[in-house]
Amino acid sequence: MSRLTDLIAQAKSKDADLGRELEREFKALTNRRAFGLNFERHRPESVELPGRPVRKGDKVRVLPPRGETKKGDQRLWKVRSLSGRGAERMAQLELIGAAEPETQDVAVADLIVIAEFRDYIYPGLVSTGKVERGGDKPYHTVINGENFHALEALTFTHRGKVDAIYIDPPYNSGARDWKYNNNYVEGDDIYRHSKWLAMMERRLLVARQLLNPNDSALIVTIDEKEYLRLGLLLEQTFPEARIQMVSSVINRKGVARAKGFSRVDEYLFFVALGDAGVQPAPLDVLGLGVGITKERLPDIWNPVMRRGSNAERTHSEGCFFPIYIDEENQRIVEIGEALGSGRSRREAPVKQGLFASWPIRRNGDEGVWQMTPENLRKRMADGFVKLGRKNPQTGMWTVNYLITKDIKRVEEGEIVSSGRDENGAHILSYPDMANRPRVPKTIWNVGSHDATEHGKTFLLNFLGREFPFPKSLYAVEDALRFFVSKKPNATVLDFFSGSGTTAHAVMRLNKQDGGRRQCISVTNNEVSATELSKLRKDGLRPGDADWEKWGICDYITKPRIEAAITGKTPENKPIKGDYKFTDEFPIAEGFDENAEFLTLTYETPIAVSHNRAFARIAPLLWMRAGSEGRRIDAEPAEGWEVADTYGLLTNLDRAGPFCSEIAAKNGIRIAYIVTNDERRFQAITRELPKGVEPVRLYESYLTNFRFAMGR
Known part of the structure; x- marks a missing residue:
């Protein structure tokens, strides 16, 4: 190892860039685990930035001539100098990584800027529109940009602040549904699994920085082609988390698998951090179709007698006392006093006509009640104690009570008391027995989760536009409900946003309980594989308006979220039909929500530090403060x-x-x-009210991305 370190040092002295590359690969190898999920960390991805102005020092590709359907020159060039103006502007290029120097002069209009993931980036945001119907509610935001770079932008605005992430990444099916290094990954690529893992790992590592470590959840959907590898990757990336996998039926008709079983389900991984846990909800996810009736009310009365550890008399003498029972009328008459240490039960007072029931264990040993006589009398007076059955094995009566958590549920109305019985105990039931909250099972078989009817068909009817493999709106809503139903101000992130289902689901959750949750959706504006060839034949290229309008963000995501809020189609007509299931109302009503659409930009650190990029940094400052209210858009x-x-x-x-x-x-x-004056910054900080976070610009911004990108 020391010899390799010396050789790398020599390489760095002769070629700094090459030396850094060798050092990076060496560190990756030395950090490789001997056990667990091992895969090739392929060279960092690259992304095209159509519309981004070409600057000196940029990495670029030369676009193919208009009308050409082939990919063209995929080599990377560096812009050495620029000359001319307007349509006559030219760039002198130098080939990157060439053994022999190679240069050429190319019209700037024929270039497209490339960002590699190992490059430093300094992001900004430009607004491309907004919808406002939610008054003072926070804004949902849609970011059009490469999701890895958008995630890194969010490390400045939302580090440790995200309550839930829901993602539906590419399933790596072999279809042309995702790109790697600007190329589609084909089904027969022997490295397709490791490429997929490398792509996912890079994003999950940044996503981990955004999640609230004390209470948050990550939800990832996947099918059988990568679920094993994804499970291992999640365990390695989130070693401190609790991870469960759920099987969910999404297509009851089934999808044929060559020489295999017809596929009807997919998987959801739930990664819970800190105190996050599944919150019961009124959903019969197992799909048994059996309603909960009053006769089948789960017994919420618990035995007063202690079980398990510390259940012997010697552990708590103050909780060993008789309970006097009128056996003929089967009611509790009186709570006796604790005997005290060393005294026999025979020394307890005898009550004429009453049976003294003691906490006797099944093996005949003396046990203890859960509470002292004083506390049990108070609970009995409040109606939260009642008599059970006589145990033929011990000869004692079972006495039941309501635990503190369930008493609170009664007080909050989740459990309803319809009065008291003849012995003074509350008669309890749920307001709506068929829809009582329950903990979900790990197999979901719910009709509303059908991806064809409530995903593809719903979106077609809703927007009048097709999108491949959208999730059921109600499936995403239900998955999120289990983690954010008690968080009305939750921040939800989806960085594989696609058609925008997650934001749509968050709006529905808000409507159901008056919440102010906000969703950050990240998508790109790539055109589909089939559309790409047609557009090239028509002489169009990335960056052209007639090319970009067919991209995912502009053609699907933005129009869908706008239509969801307004209740109108892109043609400004009321959307027909109704929402179903948890709450039913006309789609045309829309939602009382706000949303803003933003495009990711790439700034230079010198422009940022000299305040020349403020307009594009401004949305990041506003998002960090909660994406709420008025924004300061100019100095x-x-x-x-x-x-x-x-x-x-x-x-x-x-x-x-x-x-x-x-x-x-x-x-x-x-x-x-x-x-730039740290002393004056600290002086002003001391004058600020308590609870206001001071942030130094632009040092905080620049340091964040130097740190974030220093990989």
């Missing part, structure tokens, strides 16, 4: 400005009124302070 002329959830100070001499305004205004979460 304030007064040297400071305070919006609804954050403030911006650009002139430190105006710190006084800035801090005063923040103190006077409720709901301010962040104070952004633009300065």
Whole structure:
């Protein structure tokens, strides 16, 4: 190893870029685990950035001539210089990684900028539209960009703040449904599994930084082609998490598998972090079709007698006492007093006509009740104690009570008391027995989760446009419900957004309980494989308006989310039909929600640090403060400005009124302070109200991405 380190050092002295590449690969090999999931960490992916202006120093590819259907030159070139203006603008290029120097002059219009994942990026966002019907509610955001780079942008805005991630990644089926290094991964590619794992691992590692480590969940859907590898990858990436896999029927008609069983289901991995746990919901996910009747009410009364550990008399003498029972009328008459240590049961007072029932264990030993006489009397007076049956083995009566958690459910109305029985105990039932909350099983067989009827067909009727393999709206809604139903302000992320089903599902959850949850959807604007060839034949190329309008984001995702909110089709006609299941109402009603559509940009650090990119950094500052209320889109002329959830100070001499305004205004979460002077930054920080987070610009932004990209 030391010899390799010396050789790498020599290589770095002669060629710094080559030396760094060798060092990176060497570290990857030395960190490789001997056990667990081992796979090739293939060279980092690259992404085309159509519409991004060409700058000196950029990596670019030369586009094929218009009308050409072939891919063209896939080599990477570096822009050495630029000359000319407008349509006559030219670029001098130098081939990257060539054994012998190779240069050429190419029209800038024939170039497309390339970002490799190992490159440093400094992201920005540009708004491309918004829909506003939700008043002061937070905005759902849709980011059009490469999802890996978008995830890294979110490390600045949402590190540790995301409550749930739902993703439906490419299933690696061999169909042309995902790209790697700008090429489709074919079904006969012997490296397709490791390419898929490398692609997923890079994104999951960044996603881990976004999830709240104390209470959050990651949900990933997959089918049989990668579920084994995905399970191992999740265990390696989230070693501290609790992971379960659910089988879900999504197509009861089945999909044929050559020489195999017809496939009707897929899998969902649930990765729970910290205190996150499955929250009961009124869903019969197993699909038994059997309603819960009053006669089948699960018994929520628990024995007062302690079981398990610390259940012997010697463990708690204060909980060893008689309960006097009128056996003829089968009712509890009186709670006796604790005997105290060493005293025999025969020393307890005898009550005429009453039977003294003691906590006697099945083996005949003396046990204890769950509580002291005083506490049991109080619970009995409140109606939360009742008599059970006589145990023929011990000769004692079972006494039942309601635990504190279930008493709270009675008080909150989840369990209803319809009065008290003749012995004073509450008569309990659920308000709607068929829809009582229950813990879901690990097999789901729900008609509303059918991906054809409530995914593909629903989207076609809803939007009038086709999209391959969309999820059932109701399946995504139900999966999220188990983790965010008790979090009305949850932030949900989907970085394989596709048609935008997750955002649509979050809106439905909000409508059901008045929540203010927000969804961040990340998708790209790639055209489909079949559409791509046709567009090229028509003389179009990436970046052309008539090419981009057919991309996933512009043609499907944005129109769907806008239609969901407004209740109108892209042609401005009311959408026909009704939503079903958990709540039923006309689709044309829409939702009281806000959404903004943003495109990821790539900035230079010098432009950021010199305040020349503020307009494109502004949406990131607003998102970090909660994507809520008014945004500061331009540098304030007064040297400071305070919006609804954050403030911006650009002139430190105006710190006084800035801090005063923040103190006077409720709901301010962040104070952004633009300065290179750490001493003055700290001085202003001390003047801010408690609870307001100070963020130094642009050092905080630049450091975040130097750290995030230093892989």
